[in-house]
Every structure is written in structure tokens, then in C-alpha cells.
Amino acid sequence: MEYQIYNDNGKTVLKINLLQQKICTYDCIFCSVGRGLKSDEIYNFNDTNDIIKELENIINTNSIDLVFINSKGEALLHSGIKEIILFIKSKNLKVKLLSNGYILYKYKEIANLCDEVIGEIKAINEADFQKLQRPIENYTIENLIKNMTEFKKQYSGKFILNITVLNSVNNDEKSLNEIMSAINEIKPDKIDIEKEDDIRFIKKYGIYENEFNVICKKLCS
Numbered sequence: 001m002e003y004q005i006y007n008d009n010g011k012t013v014l015k016i017n018l019l020q021q022k023i024c025t026y027d028c029i030f031c032s033v034g035r036g037l038k039s040d041e042i043y044n045f046n047d048t049n050d051i052i053k054e055l056e057n058i059i060n061t062n063s064i065d066l067v068f069i070n071s072k073g074e075a076l077l078h079s080g081i082k083e084i085i086l087f088i089k090s091k092n093l094k095v096k097l098l099s100n101g102y103i104l105y106k107y108k109e110i111a112n113l114c115d116e117v118i119g120e121i122k123a124i125n126e127a128d129f130q131k132l133q134r135p136i137e138n139y140t141i142e143n144l145i146k147n148m149t150e151f152k153k154q155y156s157g158k159f160i161l162n163i164t165v166l167n168s169v170n171n172d173e174k175s176l177n178e179i180m181s182a183i184n185e186i187k188p189d190k191i192d193i194e195k196e197d198d199i200r201f202i203k204k205y206g207i208y209e210n211e212f213n214v215i216c217k218k219l220c221s
């Protein structure tokens, strides 16, 4: 298990990657992790006990406030994620989970155990979603928004919607209006807006700071 400990606004966060091999429901062309297995079925990694032992050691030797499950892929597909979350909760620690959002509703019993959950919007029109995020067959942007909306309706924790603004993908007026309508539907507790900052993709998808600020204002209005 890869991990990192850092301070976030006075809180000590333990960020963990549960996936020794990438598994995700998408195969985004701008994925920083690279290629991997595309699936939405639970995958048996056979390392749950080792992860829990390592976590126990880290938690016992550091003063951690929050464990952030931010994996290289879709962590909900790790066969031991429920056991791992329950172990962290048994240590009286808060858990935050990053997901791309598509299967949050399908695996809501697991995601509901977390104190905070992040879902994502990148491409917003169907053609770009298929071309750039290359999801599992029959996945649609309409269902991504529906799945996050249904998840949020029944979730009692804090749901954060992460939006990445990408040049020539979703920074035009029509796309921004569609993102705003998705926000109105999902009703997240918090919105986080990012721009592409991976050096490999910045030339194609990056936007200037002043445009980014205008977009942030519009999406948060």
C-alpha cells in the first residue's frame, strides 16, 4: 500500500492508495496512472490483511485525524475496501473516499460508511465522455449524473463534487451551463473546482488562471 501523511488546515491526513494495480470503470486519455483493467466488478487483490496490518502500524505511530482513500483507480472495486473502512472507523478516525462517481450508487453500502465522499465531473457532453474518458460500454454521462444524484439523496455524510475544467472540453458556455444544471441536480454539499495541472496534459487541456477564476465564480454562483 502506498501512503503519504500531510497536514491539511491543521488536520493530519493519511492518504492511501489501495490498488497495487490500476482498476477503473473508465480509461481516461489524461489518466495520470496510465492504462489498467477496465471493470465495474469487485476485484480480488488478496492483500486486505496486509493493508490492515500496515494501517494499524501507521495509525498507532502517528496522530492521524483523517484517512483519505485516494487510489490509483476506483478504490470501490478493491475486494477488501469494506473491511478496510470498518477497520479505520474502529480506530475512531474519519474516512474520506475518492471515486469517479459512476458506481457510487451501485456500491452505496460501502460508500455510505465514509464520512466524506468525492464524485467527479470532467467531460460533460456524451461525445467527449466517450472519446476522452472511455468508460465501460453503455455508460453514459446522463447515468453518471443520475448515479451521483441518487447516491447523494440517501447519503448522510458530506458529498463533494469535484469538477475539472478542461480547455476545449468543458470550458465553453454550453458545457458550463450543463455543468451548472448537473450541480443543481446532484446538490453536492461542496464543490471543488480544478484545472488540468499535469505537465503532460497542460498544453492541450490547461487554461489560464484568469479564465479559471471567471469559471469558478460562474459555477459557484
Ligand code: SF4
Residues within 6 Å of the ligand: 024, 025, 026, 027, 028, 030, 031, 032, 033, 072, 073, 074, 100
Ligand atoms: S477516472 Fe481517474 S483513475 Fe479512472 S481512468 Fe479516469 S483519471 Fe484514471
